[in-house]
Amino acid sequence: MTARAHAQAEPVNYVSVLTKFKQFYNNNQVDSIFSMFSPEMKAALPLSNFKPTTEQLKAQYGNLLKTEFIKYGESLAVYKATFKNSIFLLNVSLNPQNKLTGLLLGPYQESAVAKPAVDPSITESPVLLKTFSGQISGTLAMPNNTSGKVPVVLIVGDAGPTDRDGNNEKSGLTANIYKLLAEELGKNGIASLRYDKRNVGQSVSSTKESQLRIDDYSDDAGSLINMLNDDQRFSKIIVFGHGEGALVSMIAIIDRPAKGYIAAESASEQGDKVLMDQMKSKPKYQQDEFKAILDSLKKGKTTDKVDPSLYFIARPAIQNFLMSVCRLVPTRGMKAMKIPALIIQGTTDLNVAVDNAEKLKKAKSDAQMLIIKGMNHILKDAPADEDKNIDTYTNPDLPLSAGLVPGMVDFINKVK
Known part of the structure; x- marks a missing residue:
């Protein structure tokens, strides 16, 4: 059951991009990550430079296990990125076409809270x-x-x-x-x-x-x-x-x-009724799509193609969890x-x-x-x-x- 969003929620387009980035990175698909770059970023960081740097990162720190959203502002989202062998701050920025214009790793320190x-x-x-x-x-x-x-x-x-x-x-x-x-x-x-x-x-x-x-x-x-x-x-x-x-x-x-x-x-x-209740404040087209996803889950089937606006509650990666709750x-x-x-x-x-x-x-x-x-x-x-x-x-x-x-x-x- 998802809690009501509050205080700088993670933009849904960033959820989608981070999911793809993690998949491509862990599968050694550096070319696919490069295809997510904006034209300006491709010019500033050519594949010939990006590929060996990324491969070295993977060899040293291992797979990217998870990313945890920290904050968002002025087109920049900040994440706690947990790799197999270390933890970093990951800064991500996107243009209006959802292409990467910034991708930067930095040192991570636990927050005061x-x-x-x-x-x-x-x-x-x-x-x-x-x-x-x-x-x-x-x-x-x-x-x-x-x-x-x-x-x-x-x-x-x-x-x-x-x-x-x-x-x-x-x-x-x-x-x-x-x-x-x-x-x-x-x-x-x-x-x-x-x-x-x-x-x-x-x-x-x-x-x-x-x-x-x-x-x-x-x-x-x-x-x-x-x-x-x-x-x-x-x-x-x-x-x-x-x-x-x-x-x-x-x-x-x-x-x-x-x-x-x-x-x-x-x-x-x-669970399915509780989840539908949480969607009552959303536009009808979102409610209808989400209901269709839940109906499929109740039949034991997941839905791969999900509108990014529903990623917070029904992205493909959590549908098996939802299925377990709904029973x-x-x-x-x-x-x-x-x-x-x-x-x-x-x-x-x-x-x-x-x-x-x-x-x-x-x-x-x-x-x-x-x-x-x-x-x-x-x-x-x-x-x-x-x-x-x-x-x-x-x-x-x-x-x-x-x-x-x-x-x-x-x-x-x-x-x-």
Whole structure:
């Protein structure tokens, strides 16, 4: 499920060009990259110079594993480019004909938001979990001034390239929501583990974007549950899933030793309906094309030719993931759940309406439901006005909604 765009979204034409560039580069098709150049760039950087330089780059740094959008302005897009053997800043500029007029690699340094200060109420330590396809990197926050075993909450992030702190450079989300949650839980004597999703931040995987399924994310969360269960410092494991993370968590807890489940801002409907709802504000021709793509996915078929305006939600590389999501119905998962559950929903969430929480509650009658007035999708107080609501997405200093953590703590303490 894609989050609503905000704060300098990546232009769709750049998504298409970067996808082609990565494909050509990794397949050693330097001539094809050169064909993407504007006439001016071809004159400034002839193929005879570009080809050996690119081949040397490939030999030294290996394949381009992923590109992560950072910012855009004045026809220049900046990306974090992760190669097999190094990380660079990649600057890309296009002309009106979508031909490359600039392509420059530079040194990369982590942004300030990636290393926020640690709250004195907790002690943080790095966690690294080896998986079949790579490794998951996270942060364990242990409460200070406690003795004996403590509860631990596994925080499972929302859709897209969301990092351990709840930030998403590609969409401009810099609100530190999971970092803030870890701090508040720590103040209440509760440990937490938050982590970078697969192929985000310091979590790496050999799984390509086109190969990803929602089960891959749930396998990662499930492996972390098992790891926490083996740690004698913890009395019980609670899994907290935010947005799409609630669906990931719902799968992850099956036949694993979690004692409680918390769903925050979770959709209740089948994936295809949720995705179509997100397209309601788009032009009708985009809605119609997207519906045709979804209809094909429900039949097990992908669509190779996609309008660039739909790349943010249905580019060919993520269609297999969408297919895996569209087969799942959250209310069915809730109905089959055997452990205690808490459903949290804010009234000013622009992505997920309150009736989703009500439907999830109906599916599991013994679940607790917490409706928080004035809380938005990123768990912070915000008005219903769209622009003012979205402003909170780039404010890491804004605290979490006041009713959130007390409701979670009460539920966690009551779970046996």
